[in-house]
Amino acid sequence: MDPDAVDALLSGESDDDDPVADDARVPHGSSDDREVLDFSANTNPTYPAAxxxxxxxxxxxxxxxxxxxxxxxxxxxxxxxxxxxxxxxxxxxxxxxxxxxxxxxxxxxxxxxxxxxxxxxxxxxxxxxxxxxxxxxxxxxxxxxxxxxxxxxxxxxxxxxxxxxxxxxxxxxxxxxxxxxxxxxxxxxxxxxxxxxxxxxxxxxxxxxxxxxxxxxxxxxxxxxxxxxxxxxxxxxxxxxxxxxxxxxxxxxxxxxQTEFVAETRQRIARERPRMASRLGDRFDVFESDAPFLLCDAGSSEAVDAAIAEARDHDIAIRDARTFRGLDSHFRVAVRMPAENDRLLAALGV
Missing domain, CATH: 3.40.640.10 (Type I PLP-dependent aspartate aminotransferase-like (Major domain))
Incomplete structure (x- = not known):
């Protein structure tokens, strides 16, 4: 390594062309608060029993x-x-x-x-x-x-x-x-x-x-x-x-x-996703999805803030999708278990 580069590392300074120093970590969904119902991460809310x-x-x-x-x-x-x-x-x-x-x-x-x-x-x-x-x-x-x-x-x-x-x-x-x-x-x-x-x-x-x-x-x-x-x-x-x-x-x-677990999960998502999309569609523009989540366009950045706050008031986390390139009025929600989904829909007033 170039001696100047070593000196820069030791001093905490970075090269202008250093991709590691220049590229900040990317924000993602998920909450580490166990008291919060997490709709911000698209993970299955259950796992195989064994x-x-x-x-x-x-x-x-x-x-x-x-x-x-x-x-x-x-x-x-x-x-x-x-x-x-x-x-x-x-x-x-x-x-x-x-x-x-x-x-x-x-x-x-x-x-x-x-x-x-x-x-x-x-x-x-x-x-x-x-x-x-x-x-x-x-x-x-x-x-x-x-x-x-x-x-x-x-x-x-x-x-x-x-x-x-x-x-x-x-x-x-x-x-x-x-x-x-x-x-x-x-x-x-x-x-x-x-x-x-x-x-x-x-x-x-x-x-x-x-x-x-x-x-x-x-x-x-x-x-x-x-x-x-x-x-x-x-x-x-x-x-x-x-x-x-x-x-x-x-x-x-x-x-x-665990083929049976996979099949049951697919069936649950296939039932719950259209139900959630229909209800959320009363207030937001909802993207068609083949995945275990739904992207919603709230219409404005302020409306996203309001939706996030409403969910938070009910101890629910949803994903602020404005961190994705090109999205400025969007949030994303996972498709979870039926009772949990009902809780989210009630929190968002739909």
């Missing part, structure tokens, strides 16, 4: 380093998304999979097509690699030319708007990216709330998956990336050693086999 037992059983193994091949995790992960288990790269959550993907593909000075509004971490992760995010309206992304870009990032279903991309068009776009020699990164954090098939195992595609959303375990930090061929080899080589704790791997492997 999770505490599985975790407790695995906890003593945390006194030893885990086996770094993670075969007991990769096999159910591959079955869950329909790919060869050898293509699964374990990570500490979906965001770790996104960082791993960008860290192995994006180099300084290269550009990445990023949807907007969408998950704000994409742009930040690109900049942390020294790359340049080029923002494209999320509903126009599949029309954008991938040529001359290192990567295209897709969130499917998109967060915070909630809609799925057409499966045929997305696969056609994956083909277009392959021909352009551009990597397609597909963040499928919410895809398992839908019936659509994963792109896991497609050549030239990196899929990022998380156990956070469907299985209601954000603090577990378990997820995985999927890739094939040379992409897979690069991800596997760059992955942090012992990237999953043994309890996280054991709980994750168990959750990924």
């Amino acid at each position: 999770v505490p037992r599985i975790y407790e059983t695995a906890l003593p193994t945390a006194r030893e380093y885990p086996a770094d091949d993670y075969s007991a995790f990769r096999v159910p992960a591959g079955e869950y998304v329909g790919c060869d288990p050898e293509s699964v790269i374990p990570t500490a959550g979906g965001l770790a999979a996104i960082r791993l993907a960008m860290g192995t593909v994006v180099h300084s000075g290269e550009s990445v097509l990023v949807p907007a509004p969408s998950f704000s971490e994409y742009g930040r992760e690109v900049r942390l690699q020294g790359g340049e995010p080029e923002f494209v309206p999320h509903d126009e992304l599949l029309d954008a030319d991938p040529a001359d870009h290192a990567m295209v990032a897709v969130c499917n279903p998109n967060n915070p708007t909630g809609e799925l991309y057409d499966p045929a068009r997305l696969r056609e776009y994956a083909d277009r990216c392959r021909r352009a020699e551009t990597v397609l990164l597909v963040d499928e954090a919410f895809l398992d709330f839908t019936e659509d098939a994963s792109l896991a195992g497609e050549d030239g595609v990196i899929v990022a998956r998380s156990l956070t959303k469907m299985f209601g375990l954000p603090g577990l930090r378990a997820g995985f990336a999927v890739a094939t061929g040379q992409l897979r080899e690069r991800l596997a080589a760059a992955r942090l050693t012992w990237s999953l704790s043994e309890p996280a791997a054991a709980v994750g492997a168990h959750c990924l086999r």
Whole structure:
């Protein structure tokens, strides 16, 4: 390292071109107040019944380093998304999979097509690699030319708007990216709330998956990336050693086999989401959604403040969506259990 750079680090000063120093952390939903009913984070309010037992059983193994091949995790992960288990790269959550993907593909000075509004971490992760995010309206992304870009990032279903991309068009776009020699990164954090098939195992595609959303375990930090061929080899080589704790791997492997839990969750969301959308639509403009959340346009920034305050007065947290690029009068709410949803609707007067 350059001596001047070392001196700057020691003194607390930063280089004007330092992406780490220049890029602030991104705000997200979720509340750590146990007295608050949290509609700001899109996680399942329940988890598979055996999770505490599985975790407790695995906890003593945390006194030893885990086996770094993670075969007991990769096999159910591959079955869950329909790919060869050898293509699964374990990570500490979906965001770790996104960082791993960008860290192995994006180099300084290269550009990445990023949807907007969408998950704000994409742009930040690109900049942390020294790359340049080029923002494209999320509903126009599949029309954008991938040529001359290192990567295209897709969130499917998109967060915070909630809609799925057409499966045929997305696969056609994956083909277009392959021909352009551009990597397609597909963040499928919410895809398992839908019936659509994963792109896991497609050549030239990196899929990022998380156990956070469907299985209601954000603090577990378990997820995985999927890739094939040379992409897979690069991800596997760059992955942090012992990237999953043994309890996280054991709980994750168990959750990924809970097909009945997944089916019941999908059914509940399919019942509750339109009911909530109809009621919220009496006061707000509500976006159509295929995900376990609803984006609402309150009409003005002041109206968002009012809605947030009304919810807070009833010990409920909702997500201020004005932190998403291009949104200035919006908030987002999760779809939770029926009685909890009723409590939110009453708090908002709908």
